[in-house]
Amino acid sequence: MTGNSLFEPFKLGELTLANRVVMAPLTRNRAGNGFVPGDLAAEYYAQRASAGLIVSEATQISQQGQGYQDTPGIYSQAQIDGWRKVTDAVHGKGGRIFLQLWHVGRVSHVDLQENGAAPVAPSAIRAETQTFVNNGFADVSEPRALELNEIPGIVNDFRKAAANAVSAGFDGVEIHGANGYLLDQFAKDGSNVRTDAYGGSVENRSRLMLEVAAAVAEEIGAGRTGVRISPVSPFNGVSSSDPQAQFDHIVDGLDALGVAYIHVVEGATGGPRDAAPFDFGSLRKRFRNAYIANNGYDLELATRSLGEGKADLFAFGRPFIANPDLVDRLKTNAPLAHLNPATLYGGGAAGYTDYPAIGG
Numbered sequence: 612m613t614g615n616s617l618f619e620p621f622k623l624g625e626l627t628l629a630n631r632v633v634m635a636p637l638t639r640n641r642a643g644n645g646f647v648p649g650d651l652a653a654e655y656y657a658q659r660a661s662a663g664l665i666v667s668e669a670t671q672i673s674q675q676g677q678g679y680q681d682t683p684g685i686y687s688q689a690q691i692d693g694w695r696k697v698t699d700a701v702h703g704k705g706g707r708i709f710l711q712l713w714h715v716g717r718v719s720h721v722d723l724q725e726n727g728a729a730p731v732a733p734s735a736i737r738a739e740t741q742t743f744v745n746n747g748f749a750d751v752s753e754p755r756a757l758e759l760n761e762i763p764g765i766v767n768d769f770r771k772a773a774a775n776a777v778s779a780g781f782d783g784v785e786i787h788g789a790n791g792y793l794l795d796q797f798a799k800d801g802s803n804v805r806t807d808a809y810g811g812s813v814e815n816r817s818r819l820m821l822e823v824a825a826a827v828a829e830e831i832g833a834g835r836t837g838v839r840i841s842p843v844s845p846f847n848g849v850s851s852s853d854p855q856a857q858f859d860h861i862v863d864g865l866d867a868l869g870v871a872y873i874h875v876v877e878g879a880t881g882g883p884r885d886a887a888p889f890d891f892g893s894l895r896k897r898f899r900n901a902y903i904a905n906n907g908y909d910l911e912l913a914t915r916s917l918g919e920g921k922a923d924l925f926a927f928g929r930p931f932i933a934n935p936d937l938v939d940r941l942k943t944n945a946p947l948a949h950l951n952p953a954t955l956y957g958g959g960a961a962g963y964t965d966y967p968a969i970g971g
């Protein structure tokens with residue numbers, strides 16, 4: 612399976628994917644009822660099952676891990692049962708799907724937390740960002756620093772969530788280590804000024820992400836575990852003074868664990884690919900399993916990067932929203948439909964399941 616085409620099968624861990632096109636995780640805020648994905652979510656993902664792999668929208672591992680209104684969870688039986696409908700629908704169409712596991716850390720609001728508690732973070736530094744809550748945008752709340760003795764509980768919540776994902780029928784999980792959420796907050800020194808074993812040096816700031824990856828891999832198998840990172844993305848107000856050393860070290864650790872893939876947001880998430888200098892080839896060289904590339908890819912760039920050996924798989928985010936049949940459209944070089952920004956977050960079928968396939 613070394614074909615030089617986006618549309619040939621690829622072996623990922625123990626799975627064989629039908630092609631090298633991945634649907635990137637996309638939050639859509641439509642799980643209002645107990646944060647349980649409903650029938651509409653099953654239809655939405657099944658419509659996109661021709662992707663070689665779907666990575667689900669980010670899904671909180673605990674109530675504490677939630678940062679936006681109506682995002683789904685994977686910590687209650689009702690949530691597991693809701694997700695089972697999604698995985699059955701995708702598998703029924705011959706697709707493969709991983710669940711993205713999420714703890715938002717400081718990117719949250721007291722109105723989303725149990726008893727109005729402060730969101731948790733590596734350090735008590737408020738993010739310069741907003742969240743969507745109570746049907747509108749609001750500044751995130753002032754966080755509190757996690758106590759050292761609370762950290763094993765966070766690792767355990769990831770572990771339990773991974774086990775729940777497997778019992779919901781997922782083919783694997785992707786740990787969300789990107790975009791300024793909890794694990795990225797620990798990794799980057801703009802948000803982490805701890806002086807214990809989880810702050811300070813590159814090794815210490817990488818510790819939580821690597822402990823979570825080890826726990827999840829132990830729970831469900833390294834071959835079913837992937838990790839998403841965004842080394843230079845400033846998304847959600849994070850910054851790092853040494854991203855190359857930091858992420859080289861993290862990827863060395865992930866390689867040692869033998870996880871199935873790293874999913875790398877190259878540049879600023881949804882923005883410029885050359886936002887800051889960074890050698891992504893260094894991550895590729897350090898990691899023996901699959902490299903999924905993301906951020907601003909189109910058919911031409913993905914085909915060229917594959918030919919140059921820069922990545923194995925290519926994740927498309929925004930293009931999948933309005934093009935459920937994106938794989939066919941890329942294969943035939945058909946025109947792509949444009950998404951409607953007004954229906955991205957929240958609502959029902961409009962702008963979610965009503966984008967047609969070509970001829971559909």
Ligand SMILES: Cc1cc2nc3c(=O)[nH]c(=O)nc-3n(C[C@H](O)[C@H](O)[C@H](O)COP(=O)(O)O)c2cc1C
Nearest residue numbers: 635636637638668669881906907908927928929955
């Ligand atoms: C509506 C929307 C929701 C997103 N939700 C998530 C998410 O839940 N998890 C995540 O890691 N990235 C999320 N992203 C980022 C995308 O996965 C992707 O990295 C970004 O859109 C760049 O890829 P693209 O140029 O192919 O769209 C989201 C992006 C958009 C536009």
